[in-house]
Amino acid sequence: MKLRSFVSLGLILLAQQVMAEAADDELFDDFALDDEPAASTPVMLNRLSLSISAISAANHQFSRFSDDDNRGMRLSADLLLQSRPGNISSQWRLAGARLGRQDQQLSLQWQTARGYHFDASYVALPWHGNDSGQSPFTGTSVLQLPVNWTPAVNASGFDSTLNRRDIHTGSQRRTLSLHFSQPLGSGLRISADGQFEEKKGVLPGGFAIYTNAANPQAVVLPLPVDFKTTDVSSRLDYQSSQLTLTGEGRYRQFRNRHDSISWQNPYQSGLGTSVDYPAGWGTLATAPDYDQYQWLAGGSYRFTDQSLLAFTAARAETRQDTDLLPYTANPLLTQPALPVADTDDALQTDKLDLRWLKPLRRNLKLTLGYRYQARENQASVWQWANLRGEGGDVQAPELALNNRPLSREKDQYNAALNWRGPKGISVTLEYDYAETYRNYAAVTDTEEDRWELSARLPGGPAASHRLSIRTSNLAGSTYEWSRSYFQEISLNLINQTPADQRWTNHPLLRQYHVANNHKTAVSWTSTWTPTTDWSLQGTVTSDHVYFDKSELGLTETRTWQASVNAGYQVDDSYRLTVWADYRDDFGSQTGRDFNGGLNKPANRVTAPLPEGSDPARNYVTDQNHDTLTLGFDTQWQMSERLQWSTSYSHQLSDEDYQVSQSGARDLADVTLPTVRYRMQRLTNALNWQINDRLSLDAAHIWFRAADNDWQWQDSSATDKVLQSGQRNTNEALHRILVNVNYEF
Numbered sequence: 001m002k003l004r005s006f007v008s009l010g011l012i013l014l015a016q017q018v019m020a021e022a023a024d025d026e027l028f029d030d031f032a033l034d035d036e037p038a039a040s041t042p043v044m045l046n047r048l049s050l051s052i053s054a055i056s057a058a059n060h061q062f063s064r065f066s067d068d069d070n071r072g073m074r075l076s077a078d079l080l081l082q083s084r085p086g087n088i089s090s091q092w093r094l095a096g097a098r099l100g101r102q103d104q105q106l107s108l109q110w111q112t113a114r115g116y117h118f119d120a121s122y123v124a125l126p127w128h129g130n131d132s133g134q135s136p137f138t139g140t141s142v143l144q145l146p147v148n149w150t151p152a153v154n155a156s157g158f159d160s161t162l163n164r165r166d167i168h169t170g171s172q173r174r175t176l177s178l179h180f181s182q183p184l185g186s187g188l189r190i191s192a193d194g195q196f197e198e199k200k201g202v203l204p205g206g207f208a209i210y211t212n213a214a215n216p217q218a219v220v221l222p223l224p225v226d227f228k229t230t231d232v233s234s235r236l237d238y239q240s241s242q243l244t245l246t247g248e249g250r251y252r253q254f255r256n257r258h259d260s261i262s263w264q265n266p267y268q269s270g271l272g273t274s275v276d277y278p279a280g281w282g283t284l285a286t287a288p289d290y291d292q293y294q295w296l297a298g299g300s301y302r303f304t305d306q307s308l309l310a311f312t313a314a315r316a317e318t319r320q321d322t323d324l325l326p327y328t329a330n331p332l333l334t335q336p337a338l339p340v341a342d343t344d345d346a347l348q349t350d351k352l353d354l355r356w357l358k359p360l361r362r363n364l365k366l367t368l369g370y371r372y373q374a375r376e377n378q379a380s381v382w383q384w385a386n387l388r389g390e391g392g393d394v395q396a397p398e399l400a401l402n403n404r405p406l407s408r409e410k411d412q413y414n415a416a417l418n419w420r421g422p423k424g425i426s427v428t429l430e431y432d433y434a435e436t437y438r439n440y441a442a443v444t445d446t447e448e449d450r451w452e453l454s455a456r457l458p459g460g461p462a463a464s465h466r467l468s469i470r471t472s473n474l475a476g477s478t479y480e481w482s483r484s485y486f487q488e489i490s491l492n493l494i495n496q497t498p499a500d501q502r503w504t505n506h507p508l509l510r511q512y513h514v515a516n517n518h519k520t521a522v523s524w525t526s527t528w529t530p531t532t533d534w535s536l537q538g539t540v541t542s543d544h545v546y547f548d549k550s551e552l553g554l555t556e557t558r559t560w561q562a563s564v565n566a567g568y569q570v571d572d573s574y575r576l577t578v579w580a581d582y583r584d585d586f587g588s589q590t591g592r593d594f595n596g597g598l599n600k601p602a603n604r605v606t607a608p609l610p611e612g613s614d615p616a617r618n619y620v621t622d623q624n625h626d627t628l629t630l631g632f633d634t635q636w637q638m639s640e641r642l643q644w645s646t647s648y649s650h651q652l653s654d655e656d657y658q659v660s661q662s663g664a665r666d667l668a669d670v671t672l673p674t675v676r677y678r679m680q681r682l683t684n685a686l687n688w689q690i691n692d693r694l695s696l697d698a699a700h701i702w703f704r705a706a707d708n709d710w711q712w713q714d715s716s717a718t719d720k721v722l723q724s725g726q727r728n729t730n731e732a733l734h735r736i737l738v739n740v741n742y743e744f
Helices: 003-012 020-026 483-488 491-496
Strands: 047-055 072-082 090-099 103-110 117-128 134-135 165-167 169-183 188-209 217-239 241-258 260-264 281-285 290-302 309-318 346-361 364-376 408-420 426-438 443-458 463-476 517-528 534-546 553-571 575-594 618-637 642-661 670-690 694-707 730-743
Touching: 134 217, 188 281, 217 260
Parallel strands: none
Antiparallel strands: 047 072, 047 730, 072 090, 090 103, 103 117, 117 169, 134 165, 169 188, 188 217, 217 241, 241 290, 260 281, 290 309, 309 346, 346 364, 364 408, 408 426, 426 443, 443 463, 463 517, 517 534, 534 553, 553 575, 575 618, 618 642, 642 670, 670 694, 694 730
């Protein structure tokens, strides 16, 4: 069917909303009992919208969170039904949006004059990824190759004609939410909530069977997603003129249909008949089932109208409800028994919040706060056999590894002073101090100071300004780079390893992660309305993070952004708005190239330096990402019943990587190809108010998006990875929407 046929049919049939997004917000607004008498003139309380849409091409970028990913036509309906406002005993509202679509919503609200409330809602949310990939694997949680598969040493030796399965990446999330509450008298109110969520779909994932980095046997697989989450809670509230109290209990249950994903090894690269095709199998453990219990208590006491003391205390316990998988799914590899069948120890989290609001003067307020957070993993420490990459039998006992149950405690203190001056001036000065302790980490203690100054400043009768300045300094304790090594490695291997090689990561690496950095952020916004016809706004922000103790790893990040928009009311019937936004992101990271063994020691200071200690082996990767967005929007009231609108946006984004070295003759500078992304969207919409009850919306959307990410170009020929063959985004499409609304 040609596009012109879509237009003609859409104008005849009852169709999809144009400005549905704005209308949806109105559909699902909360409502309150109205005891006012009914108006003498008819009030339109209910609405029915029947819709049709047509899209010209398959896509994934345009319809990432809707079901418009395939070419064709779609029908849907919006509905709003509600009780008359003259009914003072009870009120109800039923609303539905995009009914019949994958992204539909439905809501029911009911309340009575006695204070009973009941709300129910259903929301479906799709997500679409790049559907251009293909795979030779069949199955869901057990992925198997075709019987006529011919293995090879590298991926370039595979028969690509066997990639017969299309990979439709994406997911569908469905959520049902329920709420009920009722008053008990004397300031008490009880409520109960329930939320039931299901998520199904397919996502891509990369995995490998290997013995070391020199012999990877990697694949990109379609991973099944099938989750169910249940949340229920009960709450009791008390409220009086000065005192409020709250007690709440919550329970969450998470269930994953697939506890593991197994795949057949497509390679034949010399790891032996037990590992190579067709006998070799790899396994990935997925998200485990768990149960979580939470308890919360809170309250506040108001001393005066502006003086308040509030607290919240909460505890949660999470327990995994899944038996541990064996070391490998490959039955041909020897493996010992697991040290424990399951880890049913709890992960316990605690939280305490205290806040005091005290007016010092009529226009000066002080807020003091304290927050305590603790996370304790109560799991025991076990020693686990080392079966590296499922590429062979279990290795020697001295290569066994210990698990490290991480725990953390954080104390945070806060003070804020707010001053309100004449003519709308407002200034707030805030200070935070936080101290964090971690076990099983290279840095056990960190302290952070954070200052923030924010102000609202009038600029005369037609202008206003907002300023925000934030600065923070994070300082860590001595970086004990060998801590994780002694906690994770077996005693036998520690004794066999030279003292200057006892580390699992380079001593200079990851210091920035939890240890030391300095942040500065500034934001300025100005709004100016010189006349009733003009409105102007500009915003400039800058963020800079400097990791001042880092020699290797991330050393600096910078973000700079500026945006401006201007609106002009030409006359009573026409308005024009234009905008522009520019953002620049920069990051710099330093690495060191070295081999293991004799080249590994990283703390030598006398020549000749091993590679691990030689700063000449350093290389720096600078990443720069620029994004420019331009656009305009027009609104034209053509007549009392006819309105036209046009909007356009154009986004241009470039991402560059520059790799430079520090003097080693066997390292070379590299400039990676620029990744470019372009997106344009043009929308023309017409609203026709036919009469007081009937209206028509129609719209045409043109969309264009493309990128040239070099990492996806010719990716199916990468020797060491069996890719799924995804292609870069290249979309050009038209969408026609027609919507008929009837109010009654």
